[in-house]
Amino acid sequence: MWKGIAESLQIAVLASALGIALALPFGLLGARNLMPPWVSWPARLVVVSARSFHPVVVAIVFVKAVGFGALAGILALTVASIGFIGKLFTEAIEEISANQVEAVRATGAPFASILAFGVLPQVFSRFIGFATYQLDSNLRNSTMVGIVGAGGIGGTLFAAFQRFDYDFVSAILISIIALIMAGEVLAAAVRRIFIENATLGQLFRPGTPASHERHLEDD
Amino acid sequence: MASIAPPLPSRLAWQRFTAAQRLARFAVYVVLVAAIAASLRSVEIIPEFLYDAPEQMVDLFSRMWPVAWAHYPKGVHAALLETIHIASLGTLLALMLAVPVGILAAHRLVPSTTVNWLARLVLVASRSVNSLVWALIFVGIFGPGPLAGALAIAFRSVGFVGKLVGEALDEAQPGPIEALRATGAPWLSVLGFGYWPQVKPAFWSIALFRWDINVRESAVLGLVGAGGIGMALDAALNLFQWDRVALILAAMFAVVIAAEIVVTQVRKRVL
Numbered sequence: 044m045w046k047g048i049a050e051s052l053q054i055a056v057l058a059s060a061l062g063i064a065l066a067l068p069f070g071l072l073g074a075r076n077l078m079p080p081w082v083s084w085p086a087r088l089v090v091v092s093a094r095s096f097h098p099v100v101v102a103i104v105f106v107k108a109v110g111f112g113a114l115a116g117i118l119a120l121t122v123a124s125i126g127f128i129g130k131l132f133t134e135a136i137e138e139i140s141a142n143q144v145e146a147v148r149a150t151g152a153p154f155a156s157i158l159a160f161g162v163l164p165q166v167f168s169r170f171i172g173f174a175t176y177q178l179d180s181n182l183r184n185s186t187m188v189g190i191v192g193a194g195g196i197g198g199t200l201f202a203a204f205q206r207f208d209y210d211f212v213s214a215i216l217i218s219i220i221a222l223i224m225a226g227e228v229l230a231a232a233v234r235r236i237f238i239e240n241a242t243l244g245q246l247f248r249p250g251t252p253a254s255h256e257r258h259l260e261d262d
Numbered sequence: 263m264a265s266i267a268p269p270l271p272s273r274l275a276w277q278r279f280t281a282a283q284r285l286a287r288f289a290v291y292v293v294l295v296a297a298i299a300a301s302l303r304s305v306e307i308i309p310e311f312l313y314d315a316p317e318q319m320v321d322l323f324s325r326m327w328p329v330a331w332a333h334y335p336k337g338v339h340a341a342l343l344e345t346i347h348i349a350s351l352g353t354l355l356a357l358m359l360a361v362p363v364g365i366l367a368a369h370r371l372v373p374s375t376t377v378n379w380l381a382r383l384v385l386v387a388s389r390s391v392n393s394l395v396w397a398l399i400f401v402g403i404f405g406p407g408p409l410a411g412a413l414a415i416a417f418r419s420v421g422f423v424g425k426l427v428g429e430a431l432d433e434a435q436p437g438p439i440e441a442l443r444a445t446g447a448p449w450l451s452v453l454g455f456g457y458w459p460q461v462k463p464a465f466w467s468i469a470l471f472r473w474d475i476n477v478r479e480s481a482v483l484g485l486v487g488a489g490g491i492g493m494a495l496d497a498a499l500n501l502f503q504w505d506r507v508a509l510i511l512a513a514m515f516a517v518v519i520a521a522e523i524v525v526t527q528v529r530k531r532v533l
Binding site for chain 1: 279287302322395481519522
């Protein structure tokens with residue numbers, strides 16, 4: 044069982060890293076306020092089609108393509124991450140204020156600098172939010188793609204269900220829930236460090252209100 | 263522009279973050295890189311399977327083509343409708359269950375920390391269990407069929423909807439509520455006339471969002487026997503009828519796109 048859980052973790056980490064890395068260019072290309080329509084529409088189409096299938100369905104196709112095992116799960120969750128992060132990233136970029144972009148452009152900066160100094164700082168904190176959320180969601184789904192043979196604890200879980208081995212099922216379920224809760228705590232810590240500029244010491248000190256995020260949204 | 267100012271000594275230079283804040287960020291990067299490296303080193307990928315992936319893909323698509331459109335009226339249409347029914351009924355049930363729990367989780371409405379924590383525990387438990395696992399459990403209880411699917415969708419959605427409703431309630435402006443309280447209005451009236459108008463847009467938008475997600479999720483519940491198009495998919499997969507698999511995937515795609523169009527239109531017109 045521990046092997047299955049470790050494999051689920053590996054799938055979640057690798058799929059998030061790969062998926063987020065791939066989602067950034069697609070999300071950027073899909074933003075209609077930065078890109079001409081002939082670029083943004085194909086990028087949006089890629090993102091929409093990546094999002095339209097449940098990861099488990101995508102995993103079925105990848106199990107056929109690359110065989111049983113963790114790789115199919117990683118690829119399936121990568122596709123899911125591209126769909127989700129790509130969409131949210133596009134929306135975040137479309138909501139930025141044009142003033143800062145124009146200011147950078149007015150200095151004669153090339154396009155890459157406009158992106159790096161005018162666009163990305165405005166969406167960075169929201170991006171951290173999406174990324175931690177996606178890691179969380181990949182962790183949940185990585186425990187499930189095993190049902191169709193794509194690696195992780197899901198296969199063990201499904202087999203135990205079919206054997207009516209319910210005490211083992213509840214052991215697996217409790218482990219999964221503990222894993223997901225640990226993931227949530229970790230994601231919250233990352234959000235506090237990057238969005239609220241918390242230090243490591245402050246993370247362990249309770250009582251500081253999390254009102255900062257709301258304040259950010261009001262701006 | 264004759265001379266450029268010399269760089270400031272580092273002690274005076276403006277720095278965006280304090281040393282402790284930078285240390286915290288650095289720690290996150292280190293953990294991230296370590297996690298990726300550890301996963302890459304230990305993940306089990308069977309290279310033989312990887313080498314023939316292109317062949318397998320070609321094989322897959324050649325088996326999927328031509329798509330078995332003729333099978334649609336007989337084997338897919340009813341299952342597709344059942345999927346939509348599971349998603350809609352599950353969402354409705356979830357809304358009914360989530361509102362009371364969400365109210366109990368909102369500290370300003372129910373000022374008892376114990377009750378808040380209990381309600382939050384229910385919400386977290388509901389969200390932590392994947393809808394496929396809920397489906398496995400309900401298939402075990404009620405046997406295979408759409409009932410298990412609808413309940414699985416409902417139980418998975420309670421956590422999501424309840425959490426967002428609770429947050430919306432906690433964020434409501436205190437002005438109208440205090441005004442109502444000052445008139446001596448009972449608790450239900452405060453809820454109905456103070457909170458509800460403020461959270462109404464958020465509530466409907468959460469409901470639509472969740473319905474959209476549920477349409478997607480209910481499509482796979484059939485893989486574990488909980489009704490809907492997933493059961494047709496499972497049957498076709500087990501018999502290696504890839505042309506039917508292609509048809510079912512196309513049908514799922516169409517339904518998801520249709521649901522998304524419905525949601526955006528409703529959002530534009532109503533909210």
